[in-house]
């Protein structure tokens with residue numbers, strides 16, 4: 760039996776009372792990756808902020824691990840939600856190890872996902888590459904063994920090989936039981952690791968389906984929905 764880890768019903772969210780996301784429904788079971796695709800401004804980050812508790816919904820509901828009460832991000836974090844935000848969240852003046860120790864989990868667990876970080880953990884993070892910094896940020900969250908993970912454009916500005924490593928870690932976490940919502944601009948790579956896909960346009964889901972059925976359509980999806988958001 761698959762367990763529902765994250766559920767949104769008729770979720771409307773936005774800023775200053777103006778919706779940026781309208782009536783969104785989504786369900787993510789333990790062990791699944793839902794890819795959220797869409798052009799700039801389509802509402803992907805707003806969706807993650809509302810799911811995380813960072814942005815109170817204007818309407819509708821969010822339930823994380825069965826808890827449908829309105830909760831703030833720090834409360835959901837304690838319940839088992841990890842949130843990798845768009846900003847690369849590392850402390851540049853601290854070493855890699857120190858960064859990992861700040862997290863909620865055992866630092867060594869990050870190396871289960873990114874063993875290539877080990878030789879670099881004694882260095883100040885400001886001296887690491889952007890890809891290594893992002894691996895550290897994701898590794899720190901995964902080391903805490905979240906049950907739900909929200910990842911916002913984790914591949915932004917990174918080289919294709921690094922993107923593949925990061926997405927492989929996302930898949931590895933899902934295979935270990937984490938429910939993931941992955942916001943991505945790289946359609947082909949996202950479809951390769953996702954189980955389900957929602958494409959957002961102007962704050963509404965305009966295409967939805969199993970990733971396996973949409974993989975052959977990656978280029979068309981990118982051209983139709985991600986090139987612009989008029």
Ligand SMILES: Nc1ncnc2c1ncn2[C@@H]1O[C@H](COP(=O)(O)OP(=O)(O)OP(=O)(O)O)[C@@H](O)[C@H]1O
Nearest residue numbers: 774775779780797798799800801802803804805806
């Ligand atoms: N803090 C804010 N205040 C007001 N409007 C905002 C704010 N953040 C985003 N918006 C608006 O909400 C809409 C959705 O933005 P959102 O950041 O969710 O899109 P996105 O799909 O994540 O885009 P991107 O890929 O550029 O991050 C856009 O019209 C944007 O201008």
